[in-house]
Amino acid sequence: MKNPVRRMISIRAYAKINLGLFIKERRSDGFHEIETILLPIKLYDKINIEKSLKGTIIECSDPSVPVHNKNLTYIAFQKLRERYPSKIKEGIKIYIEKNIPVGAGLGGGSSDAAAVLLGVRNLWNVGVSDKILKMIASQLGSDVPFFIGCKPALAKGRGEILKEIDYNIKRWILLIYPDLNISTSWAYKNFNFILTNRVKNINLEYLIKKNFLKFRNLIFNDLEIPVFSKYPQLREIKENLYKSGAEFALMSGSGSCLYGLFKDKNRAEKALKKFKKFGNVYLTRQVLTQKIFE
Numbered sequence: 565m566k567n568p569v570r571r572m573i574s575i576r577a578y579a580k581i582n583l584g585l586f587i588k589e590r591r592s593d594g595f596h597e598i599e600t601i602l603l604p605i606k607l608y609d610k611i612n613i614e615k616s617l618k619g620t621i622i623e624c625s626d627p628s629v630p631v632h633n634k635n636l637t638y639i640a641f642q643k644l645r646e647r648y649p650s651k652i653k654e655g656i657k658i659y660i661e662k663n664i665p666v667g668a669g670l671g672g673g674s675s676d677a678a679a680v681l682l683g684v685r686n687l688w689n690v691g692v693s694d695k696i697l698k699m700i701a702s703q704l705g706s707d708v709p710f711f712i713g714c715k716p717a718l719a720k721g722r723g724e725i726l727k728e729i730d731y732n733i734k735r736w737i738l739l740i741y742p743d744l745n746i747s748t749s750w751a752y753k754n755f756n757f758i759l760t761n762r763v764k765n766i767n768l769e770y771l772i773k774k775n776f777l778k779f780r781n782l783i784f785n786d787l788e789i790p791v792f793s794k795y796p797q798l799r800e801i802k803e804n805l806y807k808s809g810a811e812f813a814l815m816s817g818s819g820s821c822l823y824g825l826f827k828d829k830n831r832a833e834k835a836l837k838k839f840k841k842f843g844n845v846y847l848t849r850q851v852l853t854q855k856i857f858e
């Protein structure tokens with residue numbers, strides 16, 4: 565029997581953490597060159613999309629997330645439809661069940677946008693390659709192309725030049741979200757290259773593959789400088805992560821989320837209880853299979 569034509573699809577939009585984030589020179593287009601390692605983690609938004617005859621409708625479980633044309637998923641759909649008008653004739657209804665904290669440096673909005681690109685390709689049978697999809701994704705935001713492949717990657721340029729790497733961190737990842745929404749552009753604007761006194765020219769991929777524990781003092785997130793200076797409570801959380809037995813702790817992206825890496829699950833669970841007073845806490849792992857469709 566032939567499969568019935570699908571009108572609805574459910575997709576997982578995974579979050580990421582940054583293992584290190586080095587900011588380099590400012591480019592003529594105003595963006596900074598960066599170098600970071602992006603790691604997909606098992607915390608995800610669930611996105612339902614269906615064809616609609618009533619235009620584009622976006623709903624989100626979190627009322628703080630903008631809907632309509634300010635939502636990145638809306639722009640993602642428009643871009644794909646403009647490029648493939650003969651394939652995508654209807655409108656879309658998108659429902660976002662938000663689990664990834666917003667403005668946390670975990671790439672939630674970018675991941676939602678990538679999930680919609682993947683979902684629309686599938687639902688409408690668009691026949692667009694990953695390569696072209698990543699190119700469209702890069703017009704939506706620096707982190708969006710990463711979420712098309714959703715595999716550990718070394719990211720350069722604005723973050724959109726990706727080299728996938730074979731990597732399994734094998735650690736429990738404890739995330740602490742201190743209920744602060746930090747704007748990425750604010751963090752970059754307040755970053756001052758002169759204040760970084762870290763060792764320059766570090767090979768991040770080499771470091772994390774060796775034994776990142778030995779390199780606590782080499783793997784930095786340069787955006788911690790402006791962010792910790794405005795929100796000193798975040799530095800305190802990082803210090804507490806180390807006191808609780810984390811092997812490594814860092815802010816993700818432009819914050820406000822901090823993460824600690826734990827080898828031992830019991831220890832991570834103990835820390836999780838302790839950190840509840842600082843905000844929302846999540847214990848998670850790296851994504852190893854690329855299951856995105858439910």
Ligand code: ATP
Nearest residue numbers: 635636666667668669670671672673674676748817
């Ligand atoms: P960045 O990709 O800038 O590092 P982030 O991970 O720190 O982002 P997001 O959760 O992506 O933060 O939210 C950043 C802003 O993007 C939000 O304040 C919100 O206004 C806007 N936004 C647009 N679409 C979405 C979406 N689908 N989910 C969450 N935020 C969105």
